[in-house]
Amino acid sequence: MIIGVPKEIKISENRVGMTDAGVRQLVHEGHKVYVEKDAGIGSRITNEQYEQAGAKILDTKKEVYAKAEMIVKVKEPLPDEYDLLKENQILYTYLHLAAEPKLTKVLCERKVKAVGYETIQKPDGSLPLLTPMSEVAGRMAPQIGAICLQKDHGGQGILLGGVPGVTRGKVVIIGGGVVGVNALQIAVGLGADVTIVDINLKRLEHLDEIYGNRINTLYSNATNIEKAVRTADLVIGAVLVTGAKAPRLVTKEMVAQMTPGSVIVDVSVDQGGCIETCKPTSHTNPTYEVNGVIHYCVPNMPGVVSRTSTYALTNATFKYASMIAGMGLEDALSKDPALLLGLNVYKGYVSYEPVARDLEMELRPFKG
Secondary structure, three states: OEEEEOOOOOOOOOOOOOOHHHHHHHHHOOOEEEEEOOOOHHHOOOHHHHHHOOOEEEOOHHHHHHHOOEEEOOOOOOHHHHOOOOOOOEEEEOOOHHHOHHHHHHHHHOOOEEEEHHHOOOOOOOOOOOHHHHHHHHHHHHHHHHHHOOHHHOOOOOOOOOEOOEOOOEEEEEOOOHHHHHHHHHHHHOOOEEEEEEOOHHHHHHHHHHHHHHEEEEEOOHHHHHHHHHOOOEEEEOOOOOOOOOOOOEOHHHHHOOOOOOEEEEHHHHHOOOEOOOOOOEOOEOEEEEOOEEEEOOOOHHHHOHHHHHHHHHHHHHHHHHHHHHHOHHHHHHHOHHHHOOEEEEOOEEOOHHHHHHHOOOEOOOOO
16 A cells, blocks of 8 residues: 655644654565655654655655545644545544534545544454653643743642742642543642542542542542532643534533632543633644633643654554555454544544534435
């Protein structure tokens, strides 16, 4: 198969869809790989390293899309890339289509075969291609929140860990999945007063067993969320409904009750956000204020720790890239139920039920 790796164009997105080691393995398996010039620079992978791995470097994105049967990316195509997509081309990347109605329509119109990393799901419910970036984003969230709480960044001037004789900063984490658990680990490490909220009592029991009285656990309902958010210095949104829009669990009324200079970091913003006052921002202009509360809502948080993120991502995505390239998409989908759940758009129609439902589009499941 002919595989293309274009340079990402989302603001401050420094990751790349495939490492040089991944390229080397694909070439070893008999495939041809084209990489756009300087695609890996943001992750400290040079054009020469890709060439040594067996890839051919192309000067423009247009050339990569024109030659490739499968495009391997990190983030969803942006409007400047829409016209480059072609019929029957396999697009293998993060899509988050429930929050992208325009892109979904384009993928259908151009009859692209689109596989979303975020909805590939194993029988046990785990999301193997979303997990590594969720781990990164979760661990970044308390660090970013801590910086935003500094007075020079508009915050209250609170140190999350406090010092002897002074109360610690209060962190509330909404959601106890991969993002939430990783955020919890860092927030506890920083010495904060941490509360985690989730609807899964078994998950809360498990976290209680691990952390004991170092954390507070709360069952997720409107009353408990409101009480926790009202007194929080930092709220981290970490809610995920696989492939669907995130539920709005923190209302604008709750945000209005927070102390001015408090901070919200909504990691689930790439799925629409779980906090009503959140809207997507970028790494170049990451924050804004609502009622004096600082909001950080960057959809591609791991893009600025690109070296770590790119290698972690390829470790997870390569298995399915190799499978699709070696077998063809249709045979790979028929063989692997987890990969089948990753198929979001096929032959002009949405093939993933949560996306079709959220965007009110026709659903046509893949039939192998």
